[in-house]
Amino acid sequence: MSEPSTPTALLSVRGLRKSFGSNVVLNDVSLEIEPGQCVALIGASGSGKSTLLRCINLLEQVDDGVIELAGRDIADPRVDADQVRSRMGIVFQAYNLFPHLSVLDNVTLAPRRVHKVARAEAEKRSMTMLERVGLADKAKARPDDLSGGQQQRVAIARAMVNSPELLLLDEVTSALDPELVGEVLDLLRDLRAEGMTMILSTHEMGFARNVADSVCFLDAGRILEAGPPAEVLGDPQQERTRQFLSRLAS
Amino acid sequence: MPLGPAPSASPPDPSDEPWSPSQTELERRAFRQSRTKRSAVISAVSTIVVGGLVIWLVTRSAGWPRVQTTFFSWDKAVESFPAVLKGLWLNIRIMLICGVAIVVLGLTLAIMRTLRGPIFFPLRLFATVYVDLFRGLPLLLLLLLLGLGVPALRLPGVTISLAFWGGVAIVLSYSAYVAEVFRAGIESVHPSQRAASRALGLSHGQTLRHVVLPQAVRRVMPPLMNDFVSLQKDSGLIAVLGVTDAIQAARIETASDFNYTPYVVAGVLFICLTIPTARLTDHIAKKQGWHGAGGTL
Numbered sequence: 334m335s336e337p338s339t340p341t342a343l344l345s346v347r348g349l350r351k352s353f354g355s356n357v358v359l360n361d362v363s364l365e366i367e368p369g370q371c372v373a374l375i376g377a378s379g380s381g382k383s384t385l386l387r388c389i390n391l392l393e394q395v396d397d398g399v400i401e402l403a404g405r406d407i408a409d410p411r412v413d414a415d416q417v418r419s420r421m422g423i424v425f426q427a428y429n430l431f432p433h434l435s436v437l438d439n440v441t442l443a444p445r446r447v448h449k450v451a452r453a454e455a456e457k458r459s460m461t462m463l464e465r466v467g468l469a470d471k472a473k474a475r476p477d478d479l480s481g482g483q484q485q486r487v488a489i490a491r492a493m494v495n496s497p498e499l500l501l502l503d504e505v506t507s508a509l510d511p512e513l514v515g516e517v518l519d520l521l522r523d524l525r526a527e528g529m530t531m532i533l534s535t536h537e538m539g540f541a542r543n544v545a546d547s548v549c550f551l552d553a554g555r556i557l558e559a560g561p562p563a564e565v566l567g568d569p570q571q572e573r574t575r576q577f578l579s580r581l582a583s
Numbered sequence: 584m585p586l587g588p589a590p591s592a593s594p595p596d597p598s599d600e601p602w603s604p605s606q607t608e609l610e611r612r613a614f615r616q617s618r619t620k621r622s623a624v625i626s627a628v629s630t631i632v633v634g635g636l637v638i639w640l641v642t643r644s645a646g647w648p649r650v651q652t653t654f655f656s657w658d659k660a661v662e663s664f665p666a667v668l669k670g671l672w673l674n675i676r677i678m679l680i681c682g683v684a685i686v687v688l689g690l691t692l693a694i695m696r697t698l699r700g701p702i703f704f705p706l707r708l709f710a711t712v713y714v715d716l717f718r719g720l721p722l723l724l725l726l727l728l729l730g731l732g733v734p735a736l737r738l739p740g741v742t743i744s745l746a747f748w749g750g751v752a753i754v755l756s757y758s759a760y761v762a763e764v765f766r767a768g769i770e771s772v773h774p775s776q777r778a779a780s781r782a783l784g785l786s787h788g789q790t791l792r793h794v795v796l797p798q799a800v801r802r803v804m805p806p807l808m809n810d811f812v813s814l815q816k817d818s819g820l821i822a823v824l825g826v827t828d829a830i831q832a833a834r835i836e837t838a839s840d841f842n843y844t845p846y847v848v849a850g851v852l853f854i855c856l857t858i859p860t861a862r863l864t865d866h867i868a869k870k871q872g873w874h875g876a877g878g879t880l
Contacts (some may be wrong), residue, residue, distance in 0.1 A: 357602075397608040
């Protein structure tokens, strides 16, 4: 785990370990992502995909390992976690929008309170972002009045409004109806085309195949197989990966 | 390019290699530990400084020697302790009996207020008026009205025990508050829970009993315990009726020589009574955490 990272990598995770009690959720996980790349994490529920994303966002304290963001180890306790998090965006499976705030206020909260942007400017930026996700007309609505797909698009706008260097997406389509999945995936595809760096955990193999630059298959807290989607999804080397993919296909 | 671990022939078993923390991690732990130590030292020093400052300010004030003999006389404290403690036993009995009555009555009122349907209108109206009335009346006024008024009626077969009527006043006032706490808890249970229960064929009553109330009660446990702590102290208000509880006993003790130390003794005893409840409340709230709050992580 001590080999140096590729100097150009935006994020470099090496030897990451995380356990909850005696349950080892992540075991010696390493991955790297270059600016503008998209990495898809696949694997069964409980394989550690969400925990990996939460560790990268410093929502969990790791047991061991290095998480380098632009060359700096952010797992170090001396690092200001809030400052690091303000450089990343994260979107959760259950949207986690604030129900007591309007759509617009959900998006302007961080620019105004964390980045101290004036209200008018923050609203202007947020409206641009909401237009971007196609929900400018819902700015005054409450999250509860929106459909799941719309809520998730608001959550993406909220994560994107501060122009993060890295976007983390945790099974963002899992809670959505099949017809609503498309609108969210289309949005992610656009973001990817614009050069957004992202790591996403997903069960959408078609999306991983078409959009991701590389795919990591997690099993029981380890990355069993990683590489371009054509290799991992098309010609998996590990028996476990083949099993997982064939079960999805059936 | 993501780098996985070197591909191995068989999936590695996480348990086959014992894990030991890396140098980096050991160094992080040492740093965290030094931070913890530093916080402990800072909190200890600041506590000593603030505490010392307060003691110094109080003891150097002009009236301190006089206050010390009138409020903090050790001999007087020892002398009055048995009487005050005996009075406190009455407070404890009132508190326990009233506590049970308040929970039963409060829960009944809360359920009455949440009943739907036109047949239950009288019950709803009664519960609403009851809560409005007894939550609005100052407890002290209620105590005086019931404690002095009802015995004065000299109704045949009705007790004239002041402690009894004092207890009734406390129950009336507190049950109105507790009913509202329970109601808030009942209404905080998401409608989807009711729907799921009714869909299984449970009746409205069964839904309330087996699905809604267990969640509601757990959720309002901290505010209920808060009310219980409050009740422990307010049981002392019955002293206004002349019942010999801890406060009244203290007052009697002070009457002979205008030494107010017995009040301090009573105060300390009340604090000793409420602290275990307060810690229990903390414990419950901590154990509960966000569980049952209806969110997913």
